[in-house]
Amino acid sequence: MESSLESGPATVPVQAVGIDVAAERARTPGAPLAHHFNAAGAALPTETVVQAVVDHLRLEERNGGYEAANARADQVEAVYRNAAALLNAEPAEIALFDSASTGLRTIIEALRLGRRQRLLVSRSSYVSHALHLMSLGRERDVELVVVPNAPGGAIDLEALDRELATGGPAVVCVAHIPTSSGLVEPVVEIGALTRLHGARYLLDATQSVAHLALDVRAIGCDALVTTGRKFLRAPRGTGFGYVSKDFVASLTPTAPDVRGAVWTASKSWELKDGARRFETWEASIAGRIGLGVALGEALALGSGPTEAHLVGLAGRLRAALAGIPAVTVQDPPDSPSAIVTFTVGGLTASQVNERLAVRNVRTVSVPATHAQWDLGARGVEAVVRASLHVYNDDSDTMALVGAVTEIAQGV
Ligand SMILES: Cc1ncc(COP(=O)(O)O)c(C=O)c1O
Numbered sequence: 001m002e003s004s005l006e007s008g009p010a011t012v013p014v015q016a017v018g019i020d021v022a023a024e025r026a027r028t029p030g031a032p033l034a035h036h037f038n039a040a041g042a043a044l045p046t047e048t049v050v051q052a053v054v055d056h057l058r059l060e061e062r063n064g065g066y067e068a069a070n071a072r073a074d075q076v077e078a079v080y081r082n083a084a085a086l087l088n089a090e091p092a093e094i095a096l097f098d099s100a101s102t103g104l105r106t107i108i109e110a111l112r113l114g115r116r117q118r119l120l121v122s123r124s125s126y127v128s129h130a131l132h133l134m135s136l137g138r139e140r141d142v143e144l145v146v147v148p149n150a151p152g153g154a155i156d157l158e159a160l161d162r163e164l165a166t167g168g169p170a171v172v173c174v175a176h177i178p179t180s181s182g183l184v185e186p187v188v189e190i191g192a193l194t195r196l197h198g199a200r201y202l203l204d205a206t207q208s209v210a211h212l213a214l215d216v217r218a219i220g221c222d223a224l225v226t227t228g229r230k231f232l233r234a235p236r237g238t239g240f241g242y243v244s245k246d247f248v249a250s251l252t253p254t255a256p257d258v259r260g261a262v263w264t265a266s267k268s269w270e271l272k273d274g275a276r277r278f279e280t281w282e283a284s285i286a287g288r289i290g291l292g293v294a295l296g297e298a299l300a301l302g303s304g305p306t307e308a309h310l311v312g313l314a315g316r317l318r319a320a321l322a323g324i325p326a327v328t329v330q331d332p333p334d335s336p337s338a339i340v341t342f343t344v345g346g347l348t349a350s351q352v353n354e355r356l357a358v359r360n361v362r363t364v365s366v367p368a369t370h371a372q373w374d375l376g377a378r379g380v381e382a383v384v385r386a387s388l389h390v391y392n393d394d395s396d397t398m399a400l401v402g403a404v405t406e407i408a409q410g411v
Contacts, residue, residue: 018305024390031391035361035399040387042229056286082295088215092274100206101128103225103241110251118170123373124178153332164197177207180371182335191220213303222247234294235287243275310338326408341383346411349382359403
């Protein structure tokens with residue numbers, strides 16, 4: 001890592017590991033307009049993804065929504081194939097949702113958790129999921145256990161092992177990467193433990209799909225959910241889930257929709273095979289087509305090169321930020337992810353965020369109210385989050401490090 005703090009902003013050289021950053025910028029209209037570090041919120045889409053959405057809306061304008069969907073049925077089917085290919089799943093194991101939260105809620109509700117069942121969750125859990133799980137704990141007498149972290153910040157595998165060995169049947173729910181730091185949970189080891197104890201394993205991969213290389217068979221999760229708008233660079237209002245073919249047959253949606261079931265006689269119905277039993281008829285078809293294109297682009301880039309590139313770049317950015325007096329990097333050491341969180345002494349995260357925004361650097365402030373089991377437990381009120389993607393180049397990282405240096409000096 002080259003640092004030139006004495007002579008001005010540090011530089012974070014972009015050494016593409018199989019990623020052509022210039023080409024990524026050329027196909028991302030938003031890239032030159034600002035220093036965008038919010039892939040973990042909503043990433044900048046490519047022009048091709050946006051064009052596919054617009055083209056479909058134009059087709060709906062001319063033909064009508066149902067007719068347009070019929071005409072593009074092959075493109076919608078491609079979404080399942082691409083999503084399955086990205087995760088090493090089968091297309092029948094994929095369900096499309098409007099968000100990761102809808103996906104997880106739908107799958108958890110289908111588990112019909114009740115008395116004496118145990119829900120073991122990681123401290124990395126996302127706020128909306130935590131709120132749902134806490135409601136289940138309160139209203140259905142489900143035992144909710146927040147598994148402690150090991151000293152490095154990830155879930156304590158020994159504590160998880162002990163919890164899994166105790167009491168009744170368990171469901172384990174973990175976020176691969178949280179909203180509040182660059183932490184990466186040991187998802188393969190968690191999978192091995194859940195299999196050993198016969199528990200069910202639900203993985204929130206909202207921040208890791210199209211960011212890290214993922215293989216649901218290697219991880220051994222029963223279900224996984226993710227969203228479109230983050231590292232996948234797909235339109236807002238899209239998401240999908242994986243439900244393994246062994247698991248799906250045991251799940252009954254609480255409110256089957258015409259898309260997921262057939263009403264066979266006056267008081268009977270049959271659920272569709274596979275994960276599509278969780279889907280709803282109504283959806284943004286344009287959004288789904290955009291999701292399919294974004295998935296195709298993620299596959300073409302390759303998850304291995306994407307991960308290597310993003311993790312390397314984020315590591316160099318953390319090192320540069322850590323060299324600025326008054327800045328504290330808040331991620332666990334050597335976090336292998338593209339999410340970088342930090343605080344600046346004497347300023348709130350919102351103040352840093354606002355001062356970065358006037359310098360055309362886009363980050364977000366993540367408050368403890370979005371991550372009580374993580375930030376709240378660490379006693380951190382809020383962090384500034386800078387999340388990178390393949391369109392971020394030297395000019396971006398230099399602008400961020402330079403702006404944070406100036407802001408920190410002005411305190
Ligand atoms: C770790 C994590 N899980 C889940 C979500 C929720 O995703 P969605 O808004 O698509 O429901 C987020 C959103 O920031 C997240 O960071």
